[in-house]
Amino acid sequence: MKNEYLDLFLTFARIGGLTFGGGYAMLPILQREVVEKRGWATENELSDYYAIGQCTPGIIAVNVATFIGNKRKGVLGGIIATFGVVFPSLVIITLIAAFLQNFADLEIVKHAFAGVRVGVCVLVFNAVVKLWKKAVIDIPTGIIFALVLLVTVFLDVSPVILVVAAGIAGIIVQGTRKAVKK
Template sequence: MKELLSMFAAFFRIGLFTFGGGYSMLPMLEREVVVRHSWATMDEVLDYFAISQCTPGIIAVNTATFVGYKRRGVVGGIFSALGVIMPSLLVILAIAALLTNFMHIELIQYAFGGIRIAVGALILGTVIKLSRSAVKQWWHALLCVAAFAASAVFKLNTIIIVATTIACAVACHFLLGMRGGKKA
Protein backbone atom coordinates (compact mmCIF):
# COMPACT_ATOMS: atom_id res chain seq x y z
CA MET A 1 0.00 0.00 0.00
CA LYS A 2 2.85 2.34 0.83
CA GLU A 3 4.40 1.97 -2.59
CA LEU A 4 1.02 2.42 -4.28
CA LEU A 5 0.56 5.70 -2.46
CA SER A 6 4.04 6.86 -3.35
CA MET A 7 3.28 6.01 -7.00
CA PHE A 8 0.09 8.03 -6.78
CA ALA A 9 2.02 10.92 -5.21
CA ALA A 10 4.82 10.77 -7.81
CA PHE A 11 2.37 10.82 -10.71
CA PHE A 12 0.36 13.56 -9.00
CA ARG A 13 3.52 15.68 -9.00
CA ILE A 14 4.19 14.78 -12.63
CA GLY A 15 0.63 15.76 -13.62
CA LEU A 16 0.84 18.99 -11.67
CA PHE A 17 3.99 20.10 -13.48
CA THR A 18 3.15 18.96 -16.97
CA PHE A 19 2.27 21.99 -19.09
CA GLY A 20 1.03 21.17 -22.57
CA GLY A 21 1.26 17.89 -24.44
CA GLY A 22 2.45 14.53 -23.17
CA TYR A 23 6.08 15.07 -24.22
CA SER A 24 6.41 17.95 -21.74
CA MET A 25 6.02 15.40 -18.92
CA LEU A 26 9.29 13.69 -19.90
CA PRO A 27 11.66 15.79 -17.75
CA MET A 28 9.44 15.19 -14.69
CA LEU A 29 9.00 11.53 -15.59
CA GLU A 30 12.74 11.07 -15.85
CA ARG A 31 13.32 12.66 -12.46
CA GLU A 32 10.53 10.91 -10.54
CA VAL A 33 10.36 7.48 -12.19
CA VAL A 34 13.92 6.85 -13.40
CA VAL A 35 16.19 8.78 -11.00
CA ARG A 36 14.24 9.07 -7.75
CA HIS A 37 12.36 5.77 -7.50
CA SER A 38 14.03 3.55 -10.15
CA TRP A 39 10.63 2.16 -11.16
CA ALA A 40 11.73 1.95 -14.79
CA THR A 41 14.78 2.70 -16.95
CA MET A 42 14.90 5.58 -19.44
CA ASP A 43 14.74 3.03 -22.28
CA GLU A 44 11.56 1.53 -20.85
CA VAL A 45 9.99 4.96 -20.44
CA LEU A 46 10.76 5.65 -24.09
CA ASP A 47 9.18 2.32 -25.10
CA TYR A 48 6.02 3.11 -23.14
CA PHE A 49 5.94 6.52 -24.71
CA ALA A 50 6.23 5.02 -28.19
CA ILE A 51 3.34 2.61 -27.60
CA SER A 52 1.21 5.30 -25.95
CA GLN A 53 1.52 7.48 -29.02
CA CYS A 54 -0.20 4.93 -31.22
CA THR A 55 -2.80 3.48 -28.87
CA PRO A 56 -6.07 5.18 -27.89
CA GLY A 57 -6.07 7.74 -25.13
CA ILE A 58 -4.02 10.52 -23.63
CA ILE A 59 -0.27 9.83 -23.83
CA ALA A 60 0.52 10.97 -20.28
CA VAL A 61 -2.14 8.69 -18.75
CA ASN A 62 -1.14 5.70 -20.85
CA THR A 63 2.55 6.12 -19.99
CA ALA A 64 1.67 6.40 -16.30
CA THR A 65 -0.41 3.21 -16.58
CA PHE A 66 2.53 1.32 -18.16
CA VAL A 67 4.96 2.36 -15.43
CA GLY A 68 2.44 1.52 -12.69
CA TYR A 69 1.67 -1.88 -14.21
CA LYS A 70 5.34 -2.75 -14.56
CA ARG A 71 5.88 -2.11 -10.87
CA ARG A 72 2.67 -3.28 -9.22
CA GLY A 73 0.38 -4.89 -11.81
CA VAL A 74 -3.17 -3.75 -12.56
CA VAL A 75 -3.63 -1.92 -9.24
CA GLY A 76 -0.33 -0.09 -9.77
CA GLY A 77 -1.46 0.96 -13.24
CA ILE A 78 -4.74 2.34 -11.89
CA PHE A 79 -3.08 4.24 -9.01
CA SER A 80 -0.53 5.85 -11.34
CA ALA A 81 -3.21 6.83 -13.86
CA LEU A 82 -5.36 8.34 -11.09
CA GLY A 83 -2.34 10.26 -9.82
CA VAL A 84 -1.65 11.88 -13.18
CA ILE A 85 -5.35 12.71 -13.72
CA MET A 86 -6.11 14.23 -10.33
CA PRO A 87 -4.22 17.57 -10.60
CA SER A 88 -6.07 18.35 -13.86
CA LEU A 89 -9.39 17.67 -12.25
CA LEU A 90 -8.66 19.90 -9.26
CA VAL A 91 -6.96 22.75 -11.12
CA ILE A 92 -9.45 22.95 -13.99
CA LEU A 93 -12.40 22.75 -11.60
CA ALA A 94 -10.96 25.60 -9.57
CA ILE A 95 -10.34 27.69 -12.68
CA ALA A 96 -13.71 26.93 -14.26
CA ALA A 97 -15.57 27.64 -11.03
CA LEU A 98 -13.67 30.67 -9.72
CA LEU A 99 -11.51 32.32 -12.29
CA THR A 100 -13.27 32.44 -15.62
CA ASN A 101 -11.11 35.33 -16.76
CA PHE A 102 -7.96 33.91 -15.27
CA MET A 103 -6.08 33.86 -18.57
CA HIS A 104 -6.76 37.56 -19.10
CA ILE A 105 -4.79 38.62 -16.02
CA GLU A 106 -1.61 40.17 -17.37
CA LEU A 107 0.71 38.89 -14.65
CA ILE A 108 -0.54 35.32 -15.22
CA GLN A 109 0.15 35.66 -18.94
CA TYR A 110 3.72 36.75 -18.22
CA ALA A 111 4.21 33.88 -15.79
CA PHE A 112 3.05 31.40 -18.45
CA GLY A 113 5.30 33.07 -21.00
CA GLY A 114 8.22 32.27 -18.68
CA ILE A 115 6.95 28.75 -17.94
CA ARG A 116 6.80 27.94 -21.67
CA ILE A 117 10.46 28.97 -22.00
CA ALA A 118 11.46 26.82 -19.00
CA VAL A 119 9.55 23.85 -20.46
CA GLY A 120 11.39 24.36 -23.75
CA ALA A 121 14.76 24.34 -21.96
CA LEU A 122 13.85 21.24 -19.92
CA ILE A 123 12.65 19.26 -22.97
CA LEU A 124 15.81 20.20 -24.85
CA GLY A 125 17.83 18.72 -21.98
CA THR A 126 15.70 15.58 -22.03
CA VAL A 127 16.16 15.15 -25.79
CA ILE A 128 19.94 15.27 -25.33
CA LYS A 129 19.76 12.64 -22.57
CA LEU A 130 17.44 10.47 -24.64
CA SER A 131 19.64 10.58 -27.70
CA ARG A 132 22.59 9.42 -25.58
CA SER A 133 20.68 6.38 -24.37
CA ALA A 134 18.71 5.56 -27.55
CA VAL A 135 21.26 6.13 -30.31
CA LYS A 136 23.68 3.22 -30.14
CA GLN A 137 24.74 2.77 -33.78
CA TRP A 138 25.49 5.11 -36.66
CA TRP A 139 22.25 4.29 -38.46
CA HIS A 140 20.27 4.98 -35.26
CA ALA A 141 21.40 8.61 -35.64
CA LEU A 142 20.17 8.62 -39.25
CA LEU A 143 16.84 7.18 -38.13
CA CYS A 144 16.55 9.80 -35.40
CA VAL A 145 17.19 12.64 -37.87
CA ALA A 146 14.79 11.07 -40.40
CA ALA A 147 12.00 10.86 -37.79
CA PHE A 148 12.70 14.46 -36.74
CA ALA A 149 12.49 15.66 -40.34
CA ALA A 150 9.39 13.59 -41.07
CA SER A 151 7.63 15.22 -38.13
CA ALA A 152 9.05 18.77 -37.98
CA VAL A 153 9.61 19.45 -41.69
CA PHE A 154 7.21 17.19 -43.58
CA LYS A 155 4.51 17.30 -40.87
CA LEU A 156 3.78 13.58 -41.19
CA ASN A 157 1.39 12.10 -38.65
CA THR A 158 3.17 10.67 -35.59
CA ILE A 159 1.19 7.43 -35.73
CA ILE A 160 2.25 6.87 -39.34
CA ILE A 161 5.92 7.47 -38.49
CA VAL A 162 5.85 5.10 -35.49
CA ALA A 163 3.85 2.44 -37.35
CA THR A 164 6.20 2.59 -40.37
CA THR A 165 9.24 2.24 -38.10
CA ILE A 166 7.72 -0.76 -36.32
CA ALA A 167 6.78 -2.40 -39.64
CA CYS A 168 10.30 -1.90 -41.03
CA ALA A 169 11.93 -3.13 -37.81
CA VAL A 170 9.81 -6.30 -37.81
CA ALA A 171 10.36 -6.89 -41.53
CA CYS A 172 14.13 -6.46 -41.19
CA HIS A 173 14.18 -8.75 -38.17
CA PHE A 174 12.65 -11.57 -40.19
CA LEU A 175 14.11 -10.89 -43.65
CA LEU A 176 17.68 -10.16 -42.70
CA GLY A 177 17.93 -11.85 -39.36
CA MET A 178 19.78 -8.76 -38.19
CA ARG A 179 19.02 -6.19 -35.55
CA GLY A 180 16.86 -3.71 -37.35
CA GLY A 181 17.08 -1.72 -40.55
CA LYS A 182 16.27 1.65 -41.99
CA LYS A 183 13.00 3.45 -42.18
CA ALA A 184 11.45 4.47 -45.47
Protein backbone atom coordinates (compact mmCIF):
# COMPACT_ATOMS: atom_id res chain seq x y z
CA MET A 1 0.00 0.00 0.00
CA LYS A 2 2.77 2.37 1.01
CA ASN A 3 4.40 1.85 -2.37
CA GLU A 4 1.36 3.11 -4.27
CA TYR A 5 1.53 6.45 -2.47
CA LEU A 6 5.25 6.64 -3.13
CA ASP A 7 4.60 5.82 -6.79
CA LEU A 8 2.01 8.62 -6.94
CA PHE A 9 4.44 11.09 -5.36
CA LEU A 10 7.37 10.14 -7.59
CA THR A 11 5.27 10.13 -10.76
CA PHE A 12 3.94 13.61 -10.07
CA ALA A 13 7.35 14.87 -9.01
CA ARG A 14 8.64 13.72 -12.40
CA ILE A 15 5.71 15.46 -14.12
CA GLY A 16 6.37 18.70 -12.19
CA GLY A 17 10.06 18.58 -13.00
CA LEU A 18 9.38 18.16 -16.71
CA THR A 19 6.81 20.95 -16.97
CA PHE A 20 8.23 24.05 -18.66
CA GLY A 21 5.55 26.74 -18.69
CA GLY A 22 1.99 26.79 -17.39
CA GLY A 23 -0.38 23.90 -16.71
CA TYR A 24 -0.87 23.25 -20.44
CA ALA A 25 2.87 22.41 -20.75
CA MET A 26 2.24 19.59 -18.27
CA LEU A 27 -0.20 17.89 -20.66
CA PRO A 28 2.22 15.93 -22.90
CA ILE A 29 4.05 14.53 -19.85
CA LEU A 30 0.73 13.70 -18.15
CA GLN A 31 -0.46 11.83 -21.22
CA ARG A 32 2.72 9.77 -21.33
CA GLU A 33 3.10 9.07 -17.61
CA VAL A 34 -0.50 8.89 -16.41
CA VAL A 35 -2.59 7.81 -19.42
CA GLU A 36 -0.26 5.67 -21.54
CA LYS A 37 2.21 4.21 -19.04
CA ARG A 38 0.06 3.76 -15.95
CA GLY A 39 -3.57 3.88 -17.10
CA TRP A 40 -4.56 6.06 -14.14
CA ALA A 41 -6.86 8.21 -16.30
CA THR A 42 -8.20 8.38 -19.87
CA GLU A 43 -7.70 11.13 -22.47
CA ASN A 44 -11.31 12.18 -21.92
CA GLU A 45 -10.83 12.40 -18.17
CA LEU A 46 -7.83 14.69 -18.74
CA SER A 47 -10.04 17.00 -20.85
CA ASP A 48 -12.63 16.98 -18.07
CA TYR A 49 -10.04 17.80 -15.40
CA TYR A 50 -8.61 20.67 -17.45
CA ALA A 51 -12.11 22.06 -18.04
CA ILE A 52 -12.91 21.96 -14.32
CA GLY A 53 -9.43 23.27 -13.47
CA GLN A 54 -10.09 26.30 -15.70
CA CYS A 55 -13.05 27.41 -13.60
CA THR A 56 -12.20 26.32 -10.05
CA PRO A 57 -9.88 28.08 -7.61
CA GLY A 58 -6.18 27.42 -7.92
CA ILE A 59 -3.76 26.94 -10.74
CA ILE A 60 -4.57 24.23 -13.26
CA ALA A 61 -1.47 22.09 -12.67
CA VAL A 62 -2.47 21.59 -9.03
CA ASN A 63 -6.14 21.01 -9.84
CA VAL A 64 -5.27 18.24 -12.30
CA ALA A 65 -2.75 16.60 -9.95
CA THR A 66 -5.29 16.59 -7.10
CA PHE A 67 -7.95 15.08 -9.38
CA ILE A 68 -5.79 12.19 -10.53
CA GLY A 69 -4.31 11.50 -7.08
CA ASN A 70 -7.78 11.57 -5.55
CA LYS A 71 -9.17 9.22 -8.20
CA ARG A 72 -6.35 6.76 -7.50
CA LYS A 73 -6.07 6.80 -3.73
CA GLY A 74 -8.74 9.07 -2.26
CA VAL A 75 -8.12 12.29 -0.34
CA LEU A 76 -4.62 11.33 0.79
CA GLY A 77 -3.78 10.40 -2.81
CA GLY A 78 -4.90 13.85 -3.98
CA ILE A 79 -2.72 15.56 -1.39
CA ILE A 80 0.31 13.38 -2.15
CA ALA A 81 0.05 13.88 -5.92
CA THR A 82 -0.07 17.66 -5.33
CA PHE A 83 2.96 17.56 -3.03
CA GLY A 84 4.70 15.57 -5.76
CA VAL A 85 3.97 18.11 -8.49
CA VAL A 86 5.20 21.06 -6.36
CA PHE A 87 8.30 19.31 -5.00
CA PRO A 88 10.72 20.00 -7.90
CA SER A 89 9.70 23.69 -7.92
CA LEU A 90 10.43 24.01 -4.21
CA VAL A 91 13.91 22.57 -4.57
CA ILE A 92 14.92 24.21 -7.85
CA ILE A 93 13.52 27.67 -7.16
CA THR A 94 14.95 27.76 -3.65
CA LEU A 95 18.40 26.88 -5.00
CA ILE A 96 18.20 29.48 -7.75
CA ALA A 97 16.84 32.18 -5.44
CA ALA A 98 19.64 31.48 -2.97
CA PHE A 99 22.59 31.18 -5.35
CA LEU A 100 21.76 32.24 -8.90
CA GLN A 101 19.81 35.47 -8.81
CA ASN A 102 20.89 36.32 -12.36
CA PHE A 103 19.88 32.88 -13.68
CA ALA A 104 17.32 34.18 -16.19
CA ASP A 105 19.84 36.68 -17.61
CA LEU A 106 22.50 34.10 -18.44
CA GLU A 107 22.96 33.79 -22.22
CA ILE A 108 23.14 30.01 -22.09
CA VAL A 109 19.86 29.82 -20.15
CA LYS A 110 18.15 32.15 -22.62
CA HIS A 111 19.22 30.05 -25.62
CA ALA A 112 18.34 26.78 -23.88
CA PHE A 113 14.86 28.02 -23.04
CA ALA A 114 14.22 29.45 -26.47
CA GLY A 115 14.99 25.92 -27.68
CA VAL A 116 12.84 24.26 -25.01
CA ARG A 117 9.89 26.47 -25.94
CA VAL A 118 10.05 25.13 -29.51
CA GLY A 119 10.05 21.57 -28.13
CA VAL A 120 7.16 22.34 -25.75
CA CYS A 121 5.24 23.90 -28.64
CA VAL A 122 5.40 20.70 -30.71
CA LEU A 123 4.67 18.43 -27.72
CA VAL A 124 1.62 20.50 -26.75
CA PHE A 125 0.44 20.39 -30.37
CA ASN A 126 0.60 16.58 -30.36
CA ALA A 127 -1.16 16.50 -27.00
CA VAL A 128 -3.98 18.70 -28.29
CA VAL A 129 -4.42 16.48 -31.35
CA LYS A 130 -4.80 13.42 -29.09
CA LEU A 131 -7.43 15.10 -26.90
CA TRP A 132 -9.14 16.57 -29.95
CA LYS A 133 -9.72 13.13 -31.49
CA LYS A 134 -11.58 12.01 -28.36
CA ALA A 135 -13.50 15.20 -27.61
CA VAL A 136 -14.52 16.46 -31.05
CA ILE A 137 -16.76 13.64 -32.20
CA ASP A 138 -19.46 15.35 -34.27
CA ILE A 139 -20.47 18.71 -35.76
CA PRO A 140 -21.70 20.41 -32.53
CA THR A 141 -18.52 19.52 -30.63
CA GLY A 142 -16.52 20.76 -33.63
CA ILE A 143 -18.35 24.10 -33.47
CA ILE A 144 -17.82 24.40 -29.69
CA PHE A 145 -14.09 23.67 -30.12
CA ALA A 146 -13.67 26.24 -32.91
CA LEU A 147 -15.65 28.95 -31.10
CA VAL A 148 -13.78 28.54 -27.81
CA LEU A 149 -10.41 28.52 -29.60
CA LEU A 150 -11.20 31.69 -31.57
CA VAL A 151 -12.72 33.55 -28.63
CA THR A 152 -9.78 32.68 -26.37
CA VAL A 153 -7.16 33.72 -28.93
CA PHE A 154 -8.80 36.94 -30.10
CA LEU A 155 -11.00 38.18 -27.25
CA ASP A 156 -10.46 38.60 -23.56
CA VAL A 157 -13.26 36.41 -22.20
CA SER A 158 -13.00 34.68 -18.82
CA PRO A 159 -12.58 30.90 -19.11
CA VAL A 160 -15.28 30.57 -16.45
CA ILE A 161 -17.86 32.02 -18.85
CA LEU A 162 -16.68 29.77 -21.69
CA VAL A 163 -16.85 26.64 -19.55
CA VAL A 164 -20.34 27.45 -18.29
CA ALA A 165 -21.56 28.28 -21.82
CA ALA A 166 -20.09 25.06 -23.21
CA GLY A 167 -21.76 23.01 -20.47
CA ILE A 168 -25.13 24.61 -21.25
CA ALA A 169 -24.55 24.03 -24.97
CA GLY A 170 -23.89 20.35 -24.20
CA ILE A 171 -27.21 20.02 -22.36
CA ILE A 172 -29.14 21.77 -25.12
CA VAL A 173 -27.56 19.82 -28.00
CA GLN A 174 -27.93 16.41 -26.36
CA GLY A 175 -31.41 17.30 -25.04
CA THR A 176 -32.75 18.28 -28.47
CA ARG A 177 -31.22 15.13 -29.96
CA LYS A 178 -33.16 13.00 -27.50
CA ALA A 179 -36.35 14.94 -28.22
CA VAL A 180 -35.90 14.51 -31.98
CA LYS A 181 -35.32 10.78 -31.57
CA LYS A 182 -38.51 10.40 -29.57
